[in-house]
Amino acid sequence: MPEESTTDPAPTRTTAAQAVGIGCAAIVAVPLLLVLALVVWIAVVTKDASDFPRVAPEEMASRAVERSQEAYDVLGFTRTIRPGVEKVGVSPENTLGSDSCYRGGLTDEAVDGAYRMHHSWALDHVPAEQASAGLRRLREHLEDTGWDITSYRENVSGDYWDLYASRSDGKERMSFQWFEDRGYFTGGASTPCAVDPEWRQGDDEPAEDGLTPPDFGPSAH
Secondary structure (H helix, E strand, O other), X not given: OOOOOOOOOOOOOOOHXXXXXXXXXXXXXXXXXXXXXHHHHHHXXXXXXXXXXXOOHHHHHHHHHHHHHHHHHHHOOOOOEOOEEOOOOOOOEEEEEXXXXXXXXXXXXXXXXXXXXXXXXXXXXXXXXXXXXXXXXXXXXXXXXXXXXXXXXXXXXXXXXXXXXXXXXXXXXXXXXXXXXXXXXXXXXXXXXXXXXXXXXXXXXXXXXXXXXXXXXXXXO
16 A cells, blocks of 8 residues: 655745735835825814804803803802903903814814804902812812813912813813912803804804803802
């Protein structure tokens, strides 16, 4: 009975031409993959007007004031602040403003008609004990109501306290500071981006033109 051969088949060798072909394919494929990744990244990151809800500035302004009102009540302040400000950084303040919203990605172009509304308020002659107790209370309240505390600093160098919070992946924000040298307390709330449904190409900016906040003070219970 003949013996069966146990010799392994000869290994397949890659020719020089095949190696060159494989190398060229890799050289071509890598840039294509990078370009594809860049296109996907731009598509995901870049925003346009359809990415934001269509909401009138008046409605977003009311929303920002409501956020400020909630915080003001928790802080325990009792004064009422009339609209406007005489001297920024010194006088009591109660103002509305807006910022543009940008496309993101590789461009810093503003999205036509898109805006982020914010309400700013401030009080003078706020003593340290009132500011510190109020900020501690507010921090707990925000954590309990679904806000993320992005920064909280107590008695920094004995000069100031601050508290920053956000939610909805950072689209909605609040900030608070107290300055010891002036006894000055500031607060503010900003809304997510939205598109003004009445905006038309060529309209003036910003969105808050003509908007005035109501008197700002403690809620009536």
